[in-house]
Amino acid sequence: MTDHSGILSDLVTGDWVEPGTGKQYDIGIKDIIIKESLDGLEAELVAKHHKGKAITVISDPYTNDALGHRIYKALKADGQNVKEYVWDKPSCSEDGVKHIREATRNCEARIAVGSGTVNDTVKYASFLDERDYSVFATSPMNAYSTGTASVSFDGFKKSISCRGAQGAFFDLSIIAQCPKRLISAAFADVICRTTAQVDWLMSHILFDTPYTDTPYTLLAYDEQDMVDNASNMLSGDLAALGMLTRISAIMGLGTRFFNTTHSGSMAEHMISHYIDMFAGDKHPRSSHGEQVGIATITMSNLQNQILCSETPPLMRPTQLDKNDMLKRFGPNLADTMMAETSKKALDSAKADALNKRFDSQWEDIRSRLQAVMLPYEKLSSAMRDAGCQRTATELKLDNDFYREAVTGARYIRDRFSMLDIVDDSVGLRSFTQDMPI
């Protein structure tokens, strides 16, 4: 395993030089520290970014036991002006954000201790209040380093652009004690790089939509090591966990380079959003990373089938039927979904143009995409080794609903993906009948 931790610190200080272009970036986060233990360093890390401020340490009952109270005691012993708030029923919703703003309104800076819910709520609340915040993580995930918060409004999750953390701190000996399923979910939410990149690059090649290699150049330093060490992630091996934590942080930073989530969120995330929005009582209470995991397997299967074929797909104009959309999404959402899909839909002229390009350039197009794609078998076995669920059945998600999610996810956003290629050629229905489920 090669130690690429210097890349992350160079990124934070703005010293990382992009190979090929020589460019340097200001990524807007002041500190990312990943260590086997941060015991004894808590007060120093907080003082570095929030010196002299009235601080509230916010955790939930579990993360307070695991780490939050330790941080509170360390800041207190250091003479810092600190309070502790243990949030009994955390929820990253409009109400949850309101609750945290109210309950901690007298502080000048917030320290979040936790993972998705606590971090995203504190991030968004602090953005609205124009206050600084930093986070001590209790599991690996992308959310600590992003400039977005995922908050649910009336049951619908929205990803909102906002100011991110000043500092993100990772004590690996604490993270190693988090539930194993969170580690597997983090692995899935990073390895989806392969399907997101194929989709995003394909859209760029076919329609000249904006695209950049930078987030992938950064992820590539660690990806092979991560695949090779997939089985060590769950064993408590701190070096393997440190690598997953680092690559998750880099995945999150991908959103900060160009203010878009495209680099790590294409069709596999649209399938996850569909599950979140429409699974209703078929919802297995799966986490974001778990849903992204099974959707990444589905998208990889689809991309590998299309790109390993010497025969290009034969494109037809997109069939967008208002009655079908009403049946699927109901009157409130059908128009929104029609509008999103219309932005990327193929009319007959566009379908013809695509077929002409495929006829003359298919070998070139598919080899460019194959070059960034993990082979399906390699992806699938790495995910198995990392303890990820790989099918709807393993996730205890109703199989027919999952087929519906795969055929319907293309309507959710205007991002062009392999779902559009397949649906506008052979049709997604036939694929979903035969896919591993």
Ligand SMILES: [Zn+2]
């Ligand atoms: Zn994700």
